Amino acid sequence: MGAVSQSAEINEAYLRAQFQRCSDFVLRSFTLKDQTRLILVYLDGMIRSESVEDNFLKPLLFDGLPQGIDRILSLVEMFRREWLPLTSIKTEDSLDGLVACVLQGGLGILVDGEASALVAQVQGYEKRGIEEPQKESTLRGSKEGFVEHLRTNTSLIRRRIVHPQLKMESYTVGKYTQTEVVLSYMQGMADEQVLSVVRDKLDKIDTDGIIDSAYIEEWLENNSFSIFPQVQNTERPDVVVASLLEGKVALIANGTPSVLILPITLWSGLQSADDYFERFVFVLLIRTIRYIMTFISFALPAIYVALSTFHPEMIPSYLMISIATARESSPFPTVVEVFLMMFIFDGLQEAGVHLPNQLGPVVSIIGALVIGQAAVEAGIISTPIIIVISLTGVATYTIPRYSATLPFRLIRYLLLFVTGMLGFVGFAFGIIFLLIHLVMLESFGTPYLSPVAPFDGKRIKDILIRYPFAPKSGRNKKGMGR
Structure with a gap:
């Protein structure tokens, strides 16, 4: 009618x-x-x-x-x-x-x-209060996090950017849910080409419903089959504000506390909000450790298999003797042992995530201790494998954003597979193909490895180190999360 x-x-x-x-x-x-x-x-x-x-x-x-x-x-x-x-x-x-x-x-x-x-x-439905995001907690920064109410989230941004150049365009997405989505950006700072692409993609979304911002994320990505995210999600208003001041774009969807930020690079997932709340001298050490641990999180199991199985001459004699002694009673090849322990470790991790808060950590810790100790005593798994997988798991947890850990967890299995067949030759091919994919990948026109490839001397200052905020340092005073 x-x-x-x-x-x-x-x-x-x-x-x-x-x-x-x-x-x-x-x-x-x-x-x-x-x-x-x-x-x-x-x-x-x-x-x-x-x-x-x-x-x-x-x-x-x-x-x-x-x-x-x-x-x-x-x-x-x-x-x-x-x-x-x-x-x-x-x-x-x-x-x-x-x-x-x-x-x-x-x-x-x-x-x-x-x-x-x-x-x-006269809307008056119940909504959750503002709390600190559990997955993005900081030691010194703001304790406010986004909630499921759209206007509460936009107000958290407005309170931090008190300027009319902050624009918020509204869209309605989803045939049945009629979800309101707000496109936020700083006029004059955001790339007009990126804004045009985002507006076009939002208009073309054809789906029955939007339950979470993740639904929008898949419609926005240029390469849906890439294991690397091309849109960043966060529950922290200060991260969104810093990104807006850097010329990025934010998408705020009603009904979800996760706000999308684009475009992003590989380094966006490896940077923490705490990097911008501590002195820049200490951030150099912290980021160096984090990048090394990131490499360990997906490469260590494959390197161990390559050294112990294909290239034992590269290991010192006394260390190789210890490894061979520990593996003497193991009935499986090294690559099978590593795969089994990686599989069990990821299974315990998923169990800890989905169990109630009171039981999750207990099951994860006790399960890992009991299974690992029992497997070693039974001679099924050797002790060095336990050390390698434990160090790999700890290295994974040094990555600040959970969504950034998922690609490296999958790469870990792929590298183990090719290394188990070809040794370091397979490992080298795996790393080369990974780099080729990252070089070719883009996020809304921004190269994924930027500013390293292509090289940008001005912006690379915020990758490994963080320059001080003082104007005399020559650093652009825009904030975190580049």
Whole structure:
């Protein structure tokens, strides 16, 4: 059906048909001064009932029509001026539009004889309070994190960037969920070409629903089959603000605390917010350790297999004797041992993530200790394998962002496979193919290995080290997460 009818009966019948078998749908009908029929429609639990009572029902039922007002041709206009002064209101001429507003938590007001409806924005559903993100906690930085409410999230950004150049464009995505997505950027800083691409991709999203920002992420990526993410997600407002000030773009979706940032590079996932809250001298040491541990997290098992199986002459004699002695009773080849322990370690990690908070760490720690110790005593797994896999797991946890660890966990298995067949030759081929893929990969026109490849001397200062914020250092004072 199209426009709002002047007949209250027709409008009521249409609304009841649309919300048939919806137990939370409320339609209240009453007559004003025994003459004009009014209809109120809303969803129970989606509005602030006290606001409706104080700003509409009580004045309407007890005070009656306002006196001394100017000539008003419609009751809808009178309601707009007199009875809803404390709420955001708008006029809706379409019944389908009215239904959409009610579904989003609006209060619909229909007047018999009027061909338009009034919608009062009195949303009042429950939402989670602002808390520190558990997966991105910092020692010194802000303790605020995004929540599932869109306007709360946009306000967290607005409070940090107090400037009209901060733009927020709204989009509606999802056929059934009608999820509001906000495109945020700094006008004059963000790349217009990137903005154009993002707007085009958002307009082309054709899906039944958006439950989380991850759904949008897959629609935005240029190379969906790459194991490396081309969009960064974060729950920290300060990271989003710093990225916006660097000319990046943020996507905020209603119903999820994860905000998307683009474009990104490989180094974005290896940088922590704490890097910008500590002195730059210490950050050099921390980042060096982190990059070395990142390499260990996906390369150490393959290197161990290559050295102990194919190239034992590269290991000192006394160390090789110790390794051979420890493996004497093992019934499996080294590559099989490493694969089994990696598989068990990842399985325990997933169990710890999905179990309740009280049981997850206990199961992970006790399971690893019991299984590892029992496997060594039974002679199934050698002791050096336990050391290698444990060090690999610890190295993985040094990567600040969980989404950045997933590609390296998969690469670990791929490198182990090719190294188990060809030794260091296979390892070298695996690293070469990995570098080729990273060099060819882009995130919205930005090379994934930028500013290392292609080389950019000005921007590379924030990769291994962090220059001081003082202007005399020559560093661009924009913030974290480059």
